[in-house]
Amino acid sequence: MRPGTSRVRTVGELFERARAGDPRATGQLLSLVENPSDRLREAMELLARHAGHAATIGVTGAPGVGKSTLVAALVGAYRQVGSRVGVLAVDPSSPFTGGAVLGDRVRMQAHATDDAVFIRSMASRGHLGGLSWATPQALRVLDAVGFDVVVVETVGVGQSEVEIAGLADSTVVVLAPGLGDGIQAAKAGILEVGDVFVVNKSDRDGAGQVVRDLTAMLRLVPPGPHAWTPPVVRTVAHREEGIDALVVELRRHRDWLTTSGGLAERRRWQAREEVEALAQAEFLATARSVLGEAGVSDLADAVVRGALDPYTAADRLVQAAYRAQHAASSTPYGDGSALVL
């Protein structure tokens, strides 16, 4: 076998190569966490020990506001100061936006030959947005292998805005003029997820009005526990205008997070959410495998018929998982010794 060709590497080998800057090894690690297998657990154990150093930035906003152009410009700005930058682009699987997103990706090609920039497109969970379950794991990979900044770009449709705010240290919400009156009201919810707001395409008519509306609405948001006031930055991303100001605000937000204790609090909250979600998924998988597809369907049918109320049906599901665990663990466990951190 020739050296350097595609023999299967251990997780440790992949990790060392990725840390040394090999984009193929980084890509293979990402594939590993995207596709559940025995090696996923091994990878997660290794990665957990090295993650937590990157500045993670979520960029979200409606289609057409110029998110990808902004992310490309942001990557350029971070490269100029020598940072290694990872980008996770969570694409909606909808056929309607697929084309446009693909087009946007092309603009990132300026960075394609730069090994200190790593770009990965990821599938979103469903037609209505929502991050893939692998997104936190992928973020952890890029963090652990040494990227200083990791940008997660999501199309602001449905659930993804909420989720990105739960995942990144700093969330950038991008708006642009020309998206109609209704959009401001429709998107009232974004006010609470944005740490920094960008009005992109701010050379266009109506940009000033968007900035004024946004600023007025932000004034009405009750300040959080640590009183960060989200700034509004005007950019023209395709001409790289305003990008330096955005980087300054992002740094200011991160400094504030660190000094206020907000970063530790946010990360603890994120870890808790992640652990609980994984535990629930594990529990449900056990319950399903015990009852089998037919057993779960029978429970659902009983609820539809009115023979069982949903709470009682849920109890049955819970008891099934417990019984299975009881049977499986009666020999190996039993002394309660496993609960040591």
Added chain:
Amino acid sequence: MRPGTSRVRTVGELFERARAGDPRATGQLLSLVENPSDRLREAMELLARHAGHAATIGVTGAPGVGKSTLVAALVGAYRQVGSRVGVLAVDPSSPFTGGAVLGDRVRMQAHATDDAVFIRSMASRGHLGGLSWATPQALRVLDAVGFDVVVVETVGVGQSEVEIAGLADSTVVVLAPGLGDGIQAAKAGILEVGDVFVVNKSDRDGAGQVVRDLTAMLRLVPPGPHAWTPPVVRTVAHREEGIDALVVELRRHRDWLTTSGGLAERRRWQAREEVEALAQAEFLATARSVLGEAGVSDLADAVVRGALDPYTAADRLVQAAYRAQHAASSTPYGDGSALVL
């Protein structure tokens, strides 16, 4: 004690009164399912046996499209044919839309003195939309006490659109002209949740264009397993124009659901989702109560520090719940006899 005053009634008494058309009893049942207590379980068991007969209709769309006016007109149309109609209005808790929603509620006052119409506002789960966990239970109450039609109105922000499609038999997506170009693309996801589309305010400029755009986009959606093609209905809700056509399309959709077997399939899927979500919530509550707030925080901290990977932390949480259950059930259970449907 005077008869008819506010002595505490049994769940059975409340149910009988609500079925007989007493709106106060219906309201008390709804309060019961909104606030977890011992009586909730009792109520759910009773309701489960009587629900499943109502036609449930979700109405969603961005703020400003005129959803509430449309719902008021729809209620009027159903009343004309003698149907009893329940309305659940899921309000976003955001202070920005609170006022507008309150204003919309006023338009429903035309039906306020009609005992065959019951209107309830419900809080949404969070700032970014999403139905309250009590919404399915509230829907079941109105169904079980005999409303022929139950309309759930949600503001189409974030997650609620997805959830409403998982809850109602028929989902109406409302659009209106004048909401900008971006909205069509931003809302590509709605194409997949709508069973019937309404272009409201269709007397305004641009309505024809919205209908054309929508129809063109719908043509691109791959047909579902049963090949229902969602119709597009033009309405001017405040003048009650187009409402009869909407009722016709909703009836056509329901007939199609029934004859295609789609209704049974949809209800089975909804029941399964509900049971699994309740089981996961029950499991997590057990795990949290075993480990305590401090124990769960310790797990999260260990993940943040890199001492534990999230999967291993999740295992600890799962094992804690199992062990608690094992300890609690070693006497009363043990013969595996509880798994009878």
